[in-house]
Structures are given as structure tokens and as C-alpha cells.
Amino acid sequence: MKKSIKQQIERIKSKGAAYADARWYPLEESNQLFMLNGNLKDASSNRESGIGARVLYKGAWGFAASSDMSDLNALFDRAFDNARAAAERVTFPVRLAEKDAVQASFTSPCKEDPFEVPLADKVAFLKEMDAKLDQEGVFLRMGGLNFVRKQIVFMDSEGSEIEKNITEVFAELQVRGQDAQGQSQERKFRLAQQGRQTRGWESIDRDLFLENAERIVRELKQVLAAEDCPKEDRSAILLPGIMYLQTHETIGHALELDRILGYELAFAGGSFVTLDDFGKLRYGSEKLTARADATVVNSPGSFGYDDDGIPAQNVTLIDKGILVGAITGRQMVEEANAKARKQIFKGSGGANRATSFYRVPIERMTNINIDPGADGTLDDIVAKTEKGIILDGDRSWSIGSNREQFHFATEIGWLVDEGKVTKVVKNATYKGSTVKFWNSLSAVGDKRTWEVRYVDNCGKGQPNQIMQLGHGIPVCRFDNVRIGE
Numbered sequence: 001m002k003k004s005i006k007q008q009i010e011r012i013k014s015k016g017a018a019y020a021d022a023r024w025y026p027l028e029e030s031n032q033l034f035m036l037n038g039n040l041k042d043a044s045s046n047r048e049s050g051i052g053a054r055v056l057y058k059g060a061w062g063f064a065a066s067s068d069m070s071d072l073n074a075l076f077d078r079a080f081d082n083a084r085a086a087a088e089r090v091t092f093p094v095r096l097a098e099k100d101a102v103q104a105s106f107t108s109p110c111k112e113d114p115f116e117v118p119l120a121d122k123v124a125f126l127k128e129m130d131a132k133l134d135q136e137g138v139f140l141r142m143g144g145l146n147f148v149r150k151q152i153v154f155m156d157s158e159g160s161e162i163e164k165n166i167t168e169v170f171a172e173l174q175v176r177g178q179d180a181q182g183q184s185q186e187r188k189f190r191l192a193q194q195g196r197q198t199r200g201w202e203s204i205d206r207d208l209f210l211e212n213a214e215r216i217v218r219e220l221k222q223v224l225a226a227e228d229c230p231k232e233d234r235s236a237i238l239l240p241g242i243m244y245l246q247t248h249e250t251i252g253h254a255l256e257l258d259r260i261l262g263y264e265l266a267f268a269g270g271s272f273v274t275l276d277d278f279g280k281l282r283y284g285s286e287k288l289t290a291r292a293d294a295t296v297v298n299s300p301g302s303f304g305y306d307d308d309g310i311p312a313q314n315v316t317l318i319d320k321g322i323l324v325g326a327i328t329g330r331q332m333v334e335e336a337n338a339k340a341r342k343q344i345f346k347g348s349g350g351a352n353r354a355t356s357f358y359r360v361p362i363e364r365m366t367n368i369n370i371d372p373g374a375d376g377t378l379d380d381i382v383a384k385t386e387k388g389i390i391l392d393g394d395r396s397w398s399i400g401s402n403r404e405q406f407h408f409a410t411e412i413g414w415l416v417d418e419g420k421v422t423k424v425v426k427n428a429t430y431k432g433s434t435v436k437f438w439n440s441l442s443a444v445g446d447k448r449t450w451e452v453r454y455v456d457n458c459g460k461g462q463p464n465q466i467m468q469l470g471h472g473i474p475v476c477r478f479d480n481v482r483i484g485e
Helices: 002-014 072-087 119-133 206-224 240-255 330-340 378-383 434-439
Strands: 019-036 039-057 060-066 103-107 140-156 161-178 184-190 232-238 290-293 314-319 368-370 387-399 405-417 420-426 429-433 441-444 451-460 465-473 476-483
Touching: 002 019, 002 039, 002 072, 002 140, 019 119, 039 072, 039 119, 060 072, 119 140, 119 161, 119 206, 161 206, 161 451, 184 206, 184 387, 184 405, 206 405, 206 420, 232 240, 232 378, 232 405, 240 290, 240 314, 240 368, 240 387, 240 405, 240 434, 240 451, 240 465, 378 387, 378 420, 405 434, 429 434, 434 476
Parallel strands: 103 161, 232 387, 368 465
Antiparallel strands: 019 039, 019 140, 039 060, 140 161, 161 184, 232 476, 290 314, 290 368, 387 405, 405 420, 405 429, 429 476, 441 476, 451 465
């Protein structure tokens, strides 16, 4: 099959294409299990394979995909014809940043293949967790497992040939209860890296899940008995369970270069960032250094090579508060430099990805991380906080169409007064303007507070593409934040 794909790429090049590539998925499969109040509601599997071809002709892309591998001639011709048709209406000719030809492979770290684990063992795990969650005050118990396995072969007209074998494991426990006012409250636990170097079935650590099952039930009961979050200004101390979302929505999505250039406005929104902001905009305080790091071991945002054939990179986005980089692919960096009439980006950041063979690659987050700081542990930060609130758990979120402001609701809050945690509050929310908020960053926890959190449902693009990624984040404190509204 590789030989046939290579012949097709050479044939399309001979017809006048400036560039061509193909992503062949010999295998992509998923397995989902979902248990609700002790009842297995879903135990499903999905399996597919196919190929997607891109052709660049006179500055325009053409794309075609099929799960039928029997007629590659027709597939590549369709992609070429689509490029020729698009070339008649192109307004800004596509150019691609230079890259080296790569012959390589990447396999995500996995000791025990979850697809080889018997269904009975997976169900037994969920049953055990459900029994632990089944306590007084809990009216809804949920447990979920989601496994993904795929093989991807990338080939292009520049001589690259890359094979990737990816395994992903996602898991979640959630409990809900009803408070005295009849409002539903929730608490959840999601599998994260937990310092592990692999993400196969071995990630499903029974003791870890039992410990956290007990914790989320205990914290749910505290929320159910708690008073409402006050409406006032306090220092907000964000734990990783909400800090990951803050980073995702107001740094990650805001710094995708296609958004900055206006390509996502019709669906997922744009960005307040302009090309003139790079190297100038004080995005946050000096305590903020953020990066797109696809080299983190064991994360869904680490994939070896992107779908342009660019090796994984560690790209600085914000350096001590100053905006210096973006989430980029080969096409958009060339367009941005041309429109800015100067070199902002030296080359692709290796962040062009597609959710499957039948979608075109677009700029997607890798691991969007905040560097750990020097302000110690959570206890250290709390001890130096006069009037604050500790927040954890994402419950709901609202973001401006250009990521210029936000409003997040969390699952639980702990008030802090004069350096001590005083009580739990419910319905804890906070809001702010993106740049003002990040500039209020006054404390960043050290490596002991830094965690890699997984995201399995990031949506973007038309048609929509769901992508998996990660966030390495420490505990962070922001001052003068409006809460409770």
C-alpha cells in the first residue's frame, strides 16, 4: 500500500501539483463503556480505516478521502480536481514553510493494550467504582472508560514517510446530589498523567480511583451542606481541575494562528490577538510562561509528528508575560509573515492535526502548559493569601467570541481568610477579562503542584473535529477576581 500511495503522489506531482500528501489509517478503533447508577448503559466499539489525500495546486488546496482503498487513482484525481477548482477562486495563495524530509516512526508509551483487556474486567472495574460511589446523598453515579487505538502512515511529495501508533486511555468518575434548595451539585475525578510514563490499561490504577471516589463523594457532601459563594472580589487560587480549563480557553484557543488570521470566525470564534501583538503584548504578569510542548512524555498532546510531517516541538508562547509565539502549522506561518510584512514565525510549530483520515489538518493545541513557579505548595500560597478562594472542577463555561473575556462556574470553593481555609462554598463562579486576569497572576506553585491534565473533547473546525490534548499546569493565584456572579 505504501508503494501505491507513493506512486499516486508522484503521478499527481507530474500533473502540475506543487505538493501532495496522504494520511493512510490502516486502523482506527475506539471502545467506550459508561455506567450509570450501577447499570451498564453503553459498551460499544467502533472501527474504521481509510485514506485522505491533500493536493496543492496554484496556491489552493484540494482534499479527498475514502474508506475504499481499491481505487486510489480516483481518490487522488478527485483531490487534484478539487484543488484546480479552488485555484480559480483563491484570494491568498497558499505557501508552505520549509521543512526537512523525515523518515521516522512514533509509538505512544503503552505497556498493556486496553483493547486486549477482557470486557468482563472493564465492567468489573466500573462496578467496583460504582459501589464505592453509592453513598447517602448521591443520587447520580457515573463512571466512564474510553480507549482509542490508531495507526497512521503519512507520506508526502517532499520525501517524508512517517508511521505513528497511538493509544489513548481516558476515564472519569462523577457524582451528583441535590442541595436544600433543589439545585444539582456535582463533583468528578478524571484520569490524568499522575506522573506515569505510560497510558495503557496500566493507567487504570484501582487504588487511585478508589481513593478519588471516596474524595469526590466527601467533597460533594460538603458542597451540598455549604452556603452560596459570596459576591465579591477575592484572590482566586485555581487548582489544576479548573486551571487546565482557564489555560485551554484563554491561552490555547486564543493563540491558534488560524483563529488569529480569522479562519474560525464562522464557528469556533476568533482571537483578540493581532499579528502586531507578538513581541509586544503583555499577556500576563512576569510569573507567566506558557508553551505548546508536544514533547511531554505520556500525554494525548504528544504525537511525535504532526499531520504536515513536522517533528514534535516545545514552542514558547508567552515568555515572562510577553506574547512571543502561537500554535502553528506550515501554511499559516507563511500567511502570517506575509500579511505582517515581517518574519514573526521562523517555521511551523508542528501543531497541524486532523481528527481522522476524512478531515483536513488544522492548527490544534498540543500540550499547552504553564511553567511551574517558585511560590511553593498550595499550603504555601494559601498561607500568603489574606482574602481568597480556592476553586476546583469545571462545571460550566462561557467565553467571548474572540476569547477576550470569560465566565467559569466551578464545582467547589474553599474560602481563605488571613492565610487559612475557613469553609466550603457552593455555586462558586469567577469571571474576568483575559489580559487583565493573566496580568493579575501573583503566585505560581512549584513542581510539586504541577500536573498534566488530559482533554478528550476539544472541538474546532467546520466540519467539527474533536481532538485530544493535554495541559501541564501548576496551582496559580490571581488577585482581585470577581466571584459569585
